[in-house]
Amino acid sequence: MKKIIISLCLVLLGVFFIGCDGGTSDRVIIDFWHMSPVGSESFSATKQIINEFNESQELYTVKGTGFGFWDYWDKIAVAISSKTAPDIGFSTIDDVPIRAEAGVLYNISDLIDADPDGIDIEELYQSQLDFATYEGDLYALPFTATTRVLYYNLDMFAEVGLTEADVPTTWEELHTVAKQLDVDEDGVIQQLGFDPTYGNATYHGYLWQCGLDFFDDDLNPTLNTQKHIDVLQWMIDFNSEYTRNQLVAFGDANAMLGINVFAGERVAMIVEVDGLYQIIQNAGATFNYGVTSIPLPDEDGVRVNWGSGFSVELYDNRKNEEDQKAGAWEFLKYLMSKEVQKEFSTANGWLMAHQEAMEEVAEGNAIMTRLLEEVAYARDKRYVPYAPSWHGNDWQPYYNQALNRELTAEQALAAARANYLQKKENWEATH
Numbered sequence: 001m002k003k004i005i006i007s008l009c010l011v012l013l014g015v016f017f018i019g020c021d022g023g024t025s026d027r028v029i030i031d032f033w034h035m036s037p038v039g040s041e042s043f044s045a046t047k048q049i050i051n052e053f054n055e056s057q058e059l060y061t062v063k064g065t066g067f068g069f070w071d072y073w074d075k076i077a078v079a080i081s082s083k084t085a086p087d088i089g090f091s092t093i094d095d096v097p098i099r100a101e102a103g104v105l106y107n108i109s110d111l112i113d114a115d116p117d118g119i120d121i122e123e124l125y126q127s128q129l130d131f132a133t134y135e136g137d138l139y140a141l142p143f144t145a146t147t148r149v150l151y152y153n154l155d156m157f158a159e160v161g162l163t164e165a166d167v168p169t170t171w172e173e174l175h176t177v178a179k180q181l182d183v184d185e186d187g188v189i190q191q192l193g194f195d196p197t198y199g200n201a202t203y204h205g206y207l208w209q210c211g212l213d214f215f216d217d218d219l220n221p222t223l224n225t226q227k228h229i230d231v232l233q234w235m236i237d238f239n240s241e242y243t244r245n246q247l248v249a250f251g252d253a254n255a256m257l258g259i260n261v262f263a264g265e266r267v268a269m270i271v272e273v274d275g276l277y278q279i280i281q282n283a284g285a286t287f288n289y290g291v292t293s294i295p296l297p298d299e300d301g302v303r304v305n306w307g308s309g310f311s312v313e314l315y316d317n318r319k320n321e322e323d324q325k326a327g328a329w330e331f332l333k334y335l336m337s338k339e340v341q342k343e344f345s346t347a348n349g350w351l352m353a354h355q356e357a358m359e360e361v362a363e364g365n366a367i368m369t370r371l372l373e374e375v376a377y378a379r380d381k382r383y384v385p386y387a388p389s390w391h392g393n394d395w396q397p398y399y400n401q402a403l404n405r406e407l408t409a410e411q412a413l414a415a416a417r418a419n420y421l422q423k424k425e426n427w428e429a430t431h
Contacts, residue, residue, distance in 0.1 A: 027060055027061040028059060028060050028061070028324060028326075028327045029060075029061055029324075030061065030062045030063065030087045030088065030324060030331055031063055031065065031087045032050065032063065032065070032086060032087065032328075032331065033064075033065050033067065033075070033079075033086040033088075033089035033090070034046055034067075035066065035067060035068070035069050035072050035090065036066045036348070037067055037068055038066065040066065040068075041347075042348050043066060045343060045346070045347030046066065046347060047064065049340060049343055049344070050062050050064045053331060053334050056334075057330070059327065060327035060330060062327075062331050065086070072090075073092075076089055076090075080104050080315065083104075083317040083318060083319075084317065085104070086315060087314065087321070087324045087325070087328040088312065088314055088328040088331055089312070089313060090143060090310045090311065090312055091310065091311050091313055092309075092311065093131045093132055093310060093380075094381060095383070095388065096131060096132045096134060096139055096140045096311055096313070097134040097383040098388055099139070099313070100134035100137075100139035101134065103316065104315060105139040105314065105315065105316060106314040106325060107138075107139060108132075108137070108138040108139060108140060108141060108314070109137040109138045111314075111329050112138070115329070115333075118329070119141070119332075123356055123357075124336075124355065125142065125375055127145075127307060127375070127376065127378050127380075128142030128145050128309060128375075128378075129141075130380065131311075131380045132311055139313070140311035140312060140313040141332065141353070142311060142312075142353035143309065143311060143336075143352070143353055144309040144310040144350045144351060144352055145307065145309045145351045145353050145358075145375045145378070146309045146351065147274050147351070147375045147378045148200050148201075148306055148378075149272070149274070149291045149292060149293065149305065149370070149371060149374050150167075150168075150270070150271055150293065150294050150295060151262050151270050151272055151289060151290075151291050152269045152290055152291075152292070153265065153267075153268045153269070153287060153289050154287075154290060155265075155287045155288050155289075156191070156265070156268040160180050160181060162180065162181075167290070167292055168269075168295045169293075169295055169296065170295050170296055170298055170299070170301075171234065171295055171296070171297050171298070172298075173295065174269070177193065177194075177269070178192075178193030178194035178238075178268070179193060180193065181193030181194075181268040187246070188246075189246055189247070189249075189250040190266075191266060191268065192247075192250065192261075192267045192268070193268050194238070194267070194270065195238060195247060195267070196235045196238050197247075198261060198267060198270055198271070199261075199262070199270040199271045199272040199276075200272050200273050201271035201294075202306060203231070203235065203399060204381060204391055205271075205294070205305065205306045206234075206297075207231055208302060208304045208306075209296055209301045209302050209303075210227060210231060210302070212227060214382070214390060214391070214395075215382055215384060215390075215420075219384055219386075219424075221416075221417045221420035221424070223413040223420075224413065224414070224417055229409045229410050229413060231297075232409040232413065233409045235403070236409060244403055244404050250266070254266055260272075260276060260279055262276065262289075263276065263280050263283055263285060274351050274371045277291075277349075278349035290366075290367070290370075291367055291371060291374075292370065293305075293377070304377055305374060305378050306379070306381065307375060307379065308380060309351075310350075312332060312335060312336075314329065336353075336354065339357075341353070341354035341357035342360060342361055345358065345361045346361065351368075351371060351372065351375065358372055385427065386423050386424045386426070386427030386428070387420055387424070387427075394416075394423070398412040398413070398419075399412065
C-alpha cells in the first residue's frame with residue numbers, strides 16, 4: 001500500500017512540475033557563454049537579461065554559463081577547437097578573421113540577408129564592423145567597442161602650475177609637460193609625467209599616427225625606413241634620464257599591488273583603454289582627471305588609436321544544428337537591441353557597439369562622452385595570416401631588447417623584419 005501511495009505522489013509531482021515548466025521542455029535549448037559568473041557584480045543583471053528573453057517567446061530557452069574573465073578565454077578556445085562551443089558567445093573582435101577562415105563561425109551576413117529587419121547594422125560603429133568582416137562578409141557582430149586615449153591628472157597639473165589648457169596635443173608638448181611632472185628622490189622614481197611604453201600604448205599605434213605600419217598593403221613587412229627607426233628611438237629616449245630598470249621597477253611596484261599606475265596617482269599621464277575609466281570609478285578615486293586624443297607626432301599626424309572589443313559570435317560545431325542556429329540568431333538580435341545594449345553597459349561598464357544606446361548612457365557624463373568620440377578614430381591591426389601574433393609574441397622580444405638597449409632601434413627592427421620574412425616564406429610553402 002505504501003508503494004502505491006509513493007508512486008501516486010511521484011506521478012502527481014511530475015504533473016505539477018510539467019505545469020510549472022510552462023511547456024519549456026519542448027523548447028530548443030540555446031547555450032550562451034558569458035563573462036559574468038555567479039558571485040560577480042554583473043551576474044544578476046546578466047541573468048535578468050537572459051530571463052527576459054526566455055519570457056518573451058515560447059520557442060527557445062537560453063541557458064547562460066558564466067566564467068571569470070581570464071578563464072573564459074581558455075574555455076572558449078578549447079571548446080571551439082574541440083567542436084563543443086556554445087551556440088552563442090563572446091570573443092575578441094580583432095581576430096574574427098582567424099575563426100572565420102577556420103570555418104567555425106556562421107556567416108552573419110547570410111542571416112542578415114534572410115532577415116533584413118532583424119538588426120540595424122547602421123546603428124553599429126563602422127570601425128567595429130570592419131573588424132568583424134572577413135572576405136566581405138560579417139562573421140560576428142561587434143558587441144563592445146574599445147578605444148585608447150590619453151588620461152591626464154589635473155591635480156598633478158595644478159601642483160606645478162599647469163591647467164587643462166596645457167594638456168599636450170603633440171609629442172613635443174607631451175615631453176615638455178611630462179618633464180615638469182617627474183618626481184624622483186635619490187634616483188628612485190616617485191612620480192612620472194609620462195612614459196610611451198606604459199599602459200596600453202604600443203609601437204604600432206605610434207607608427208599609425210605617422211602614417212606608417214608594420215606591413216604594406218600586400219602584407220610584406222616594412223620596418224626598414226628611417227621613420228620607423230625614429231619612432232622606436234623616440235620611445236626609447238623619452239625618459240632617458242632613467243634606466244630601463246628604474247622605469248620597469250616603478251611600474252612593477254604598482255602592478256604587484258594590483259594598482260594601475262594612473263589610478264594610483266603615480267603617473268600624471270598615460271595612454272590607456274576606456275576600461276580604466278571603470279577601474280577609477282570602482283576604486284572610488286576622487287582626484288580630478290580628464291581624457292583626450294593621444295598626442296600626435298606633429299600637425300601632420302594621423303588621429304588614430306588602436307581599438308578592438310568583444311565580438312558576439314554564433315559557433316558552427318558542424319553538427320547540422322539548424323534549430324540551435326535559428327535560436328542563437330534570435331537571441332543575438334535581442335542582445336544587439338538598444339535597450340539590452342544599455343543594460344549590458346550599465347551592468348559591466350562597457351562601451352557597447354550600439355551608437356544610439358551609448359549616446360543615451362553617456363548623456364551628461366563628460367568622460368564617457370569623450371571616450372565615445374574617440375571610438376570613431378579607432379582602427380584594428382592588420383590580420384596577417386602568416387603571422388597572426390605579429391603585434392604580440394612575434395614582436396615583443398625585439399621590442400624588449402630595444403627598450404633595454406641590448407639592440408639599437410635599427411638592429412631590433414631589422415631582426416623583427418627578418419623574422420616576419422621567414423614566417424612568410426614558411427607559410428607560403430605550405431599554402
